[in-house]
Amino acid sequence: MFKGKKYIFSRGIAFYPEKEMQLLKKQASKGWHFKKMSHIGFLVFEKGTPEDKAFSVDFFDGLPEELSEYLVIYQEAGWENIANYKKKYFYFKADCDTPTIYSDSESYWLRMKKEWIWLSIRSLFYFPLGIGLLILLFLTKTLQEHFLSSLGIRTLLAFIGMLCIALPIGVAINVAFSIIIYSDRTKYYNQPERFAKRQKIVRDSLFLAMIGFIIGVLISILLKNSF
Template sequence: MEIFKGKKYIFSRGIAFYPEKEMQLLKKQGEKGWHFRKMNQVGLLVFEKGKSEEKEYSVDFFDGSPDELSEYLVIYKQAGWGNITNYKKRYFYFKADCGTPTIYSDAESYWIRMKKEWNWLLIHSLVYLPIGIVLLIMLFFTKTSKSIFFANLWIRTMLIFFGMLFTVLPLGVAISVIFSLVIYRDRTKYYNQPERFARKQKVLRDSIILAMIGFIVGVLVSILLRNSF
């Protein structure tokens, strides 16, 4: 957390997997007089100083086309939720008076929302896979190259780093989705009680577990590629 020129910056808890935590963070900051304005490109939530207020917040994923956006925002507005901002025109932040019902009316509709969001994440992460594969292929076929460029240690280090990163990224997203489905399999039951579910979420614990899994996967991939480097 950092305060600079009347603004406060806090790292997002993770809107893809911890939107309930995000809602509670925004609410608590609003009660302290810090009003949420946006999330910037590096994942920092930006707040501006103002009067204390008690509001409910909602973070939702929009999977429609640009033509459907107006109708989507109208639905929220009619339900009492005002749009604050959006992140990459996919994640939308809303604010309402305390006691305003959530936009999701049942567990099934919330489950559909989760599936659409995670499918979108998986599909978009696959964009990096061909790049990673190409870089690793270049690494393999230039192993005995006499080219000064490909024989350079820094060049080969960059090739293996970005090759592994882009190749493993889709796998990392898939692991995160599966992990969330297993650890928080009862999430849909709290479709209208995000505050209660937020108390069940353990961001630090989950981060440590996923980091350990990522380390193991990274080691396995490194072993497979050790002869190429």
């Protein structure tokens, strides 16, 4: 916190939007008004007058020319657009008694499904790069006096390759985890604050980290002969 600004790491707009709404509401009640989310995932707040407002975080899956119509729908429903993240995630605020934009559990499930499909497809772009780097390491493991024979370079390429492979796997695991652990999520389409109280980010993070560690170890075993 400095010069009237506060920075808080996002709770995760893709998998914990309800927690994000809860955080924004709590900060607003203390006089910290949300302004934007930085490219590295920090929520930026500025000091002001305390206010009691409801917040909503939504995913936009339409075409750029459909954005203005999308924002008008929210505006007419009483929600003010206050920020966006990469023109995909939009933050809104309204009076606490304003109805949510989603009218039933089916429409809320459709919103989540479109978001997770978009995330999965986007992350898959990194997979071929990761596979390509690992194949390169395997094919060049016997080279001598070549820049690819350097242990430092090979370690760096292996790290990047593993990261590119792990990204889509991580997204898939997070989606599956959310569907299984929070299977009744859509029932709270109009009660995000109630659902936010059920979400356990620390527990979930530890469990997912354990899965990631196991996958990382398995990949490392497969790569041990590539050096």
